[in-house]
Amino acid sequence: DTAVSQTPKYLVTQMGNDKSIKCEQNLGHDTMYWYKQDSKKFLKIMFSYNNKELIINETVPNRFSPKSPDKAHLNLHINSLELGDSAVYFCASTLGTSAYGEQFFGPGTRLTVL
Amino acid sequence: SQKIEQNSEALNIQEGKTATLTCNYTNYSPAYLQWYRQDPGRGPVFLLLIRENEKEKRKERLKVTFDTTLKQSLFHITASQPADSATYLCALGGDSGGGADGLTFGKGTHLIIQP
Numbered sequence: 001d002t003a004v005s006q007t008p009k010y011l012v013t014q015m016g017n018d019k020s021i022k023c024e025q026n027l028g029h030d031t032m033y034w035y036k037q038d039s040k041k042f043l044k045i046m047f048s049y050n051n052k053e054l055i056i057n058e059t060v061p062n063r064f065s066p067k068s069p070d071k072a073h074l075n076l077h078i079n080s081l082e083l084g085d086s087a088v089y090f091c092a093s094t095l096g097t098s099a100y101g102e103q104f105f106g107p108g109t110r111l112t113v114l
Numbered sequence: 115s116q117k118i119e120q121n122s123e124a125l126n127i128q129e130g131k132t133a134t135l136t137c138n139y140t141n142y143s144p145a146y147l148q149w150y151r152q153d154p155g156r157g158p159v160f161l162l163l164i165r166e167n168e169k170e171k172r173k174e175r176l177k178v179t180f181d182t183t184l185k186q187s188l189f190h191i192t193a194s195q196p197a198d199s200a201t202y203l204c205a206l207g208g209d210s211g212g213g214a215d216g217l218t219f220g221k222g223t224h225l226i227i228q229p
Binding site: 004033035040041042043044045048055057090092100101102103104105106107108 | 145146148157158160163217218221
């Protein structure tokens with residue numbers, strides 16, 4: 001069984017479009033995250049979210065917004081896509097409401113903006 | 115500004131030898147440090163976590179040390195095998211900033227174990 005899953009695995013779209021990436025975890029974890037890994041392989045936190053609070057990395061443009069319909073899902077919506085948004089996006093989760101434990105990562109979604 | 119440096123972008127080691135990877139950080143006061151492995155086209159996979167009050171942690175052929183005075187962690191793989199070839203990421207968390215703010219990753223070291 002896949003612990004953290006993401007869809008789609010690949011996403012190719014035009015500049016200016018709006019797109020969403022879905023993430024689901026079946027681990028019963030309390031906190032979920034979105035990370036961005038750019039072409040230089042640098043992995044950066046974008047958001048962390050539990051049922052009490054959303055913490056946003058201040059460098060993330062407000063075109064990016066996380067949506068959590070329930071504890072097991074944290075989707076990423078991106079408006080007005082730009083070329084610089086091309087990257088691999090990883091969802092992750094951890095038990096509890098702090099980042100002290102190991103994080104479980106999804107397989108990633110490779111976004112290409114043309 | 116906060117910074118994490120991993121010793122080199124690529125490291126070539128002969129099979130059977132011990133691979134040692136370095137993670138140095140500045141302007142951090144992490145409560146713990148984690149190491150992850152990432153294979154091409156996949157998400158990072160957790161390997162080990164070491165807390166600020168721990169000097170050393172072991173798991174099978176893996177060993178991690180954490181020196182908060184030097185602001186450095188060393189990650190060792192003993193009796194290395196070609197299957198250990200991957201990118202290894204150092205990650206810090208629990209900084210004095212607090213909160214569920216995720217991990218801060220280094221750029222990683224690409225380890226190649228040659229038969």
